[in-house]
Amino acid sequence: MKRKLAVGLAAFAAVLGMNTPAFAAGPGGAEACPSGTICLYYNSPQYGWGSFENWSPGWVPHLSDHTFRHWGNGSGYGQQVQDNAASVVNNSGVTWTLCTRSSVYGPYGACEQIQPNYSGVLDDFLYNNVISMHS
Structure with a gap:
């Protein structure tokens, strides 16, 4: 009985997970990107993401006016x-x-366009080369 219940609960959780909208994976804790924003990070995920900056949808004409001001891992x-x-x-x-x-x-x-809920390393041509962005 306990085994059937555990299998049933696991199946229910899997179905529930498939019907729930996904959020950007990204880092958690101090490095988490706030909901409703896009975040650029100083490091790649394999190096701990690092400090970041975030923006709400709109136009960011030039990133030279912005610094990584959220500590993340420093x-x-x-x-x-x-x-x-x-x-x-x-x-x-x-x-x-x-x-x-x-x-x-x-x-x-x-x-390059970055779709909602995407998280990861920037493509080679953008890596350490982004100067502007807009939604």
Whole structure:
């Protein structure tokens, strides 16, 4: 009886989990990206994410005006966000576009869209190369 109950509860939990909307995985604790925002992190996940900065949906014209001001694990704290972001968590519920600087692609360079609930390392061309973003 106990075994059947345990199997039934596990199956119920699996179904419940599949019907629940996902949130960005990202880090927890002091490094957690606040709900309703997008966060850029100083480190890659395998190095502990680090300090971060977050924004609500809208336009962030240039990241040179922003620093990593949330302590996280302390690495990168106070550094300029522009050209220093290694990873991202999109916990905002909207798609964001992150862009680099490159004379080949125009004033804002190559861009990539970051979907809601994504968390992880930035693609190679964005890694330590993001200068602007908007939702």
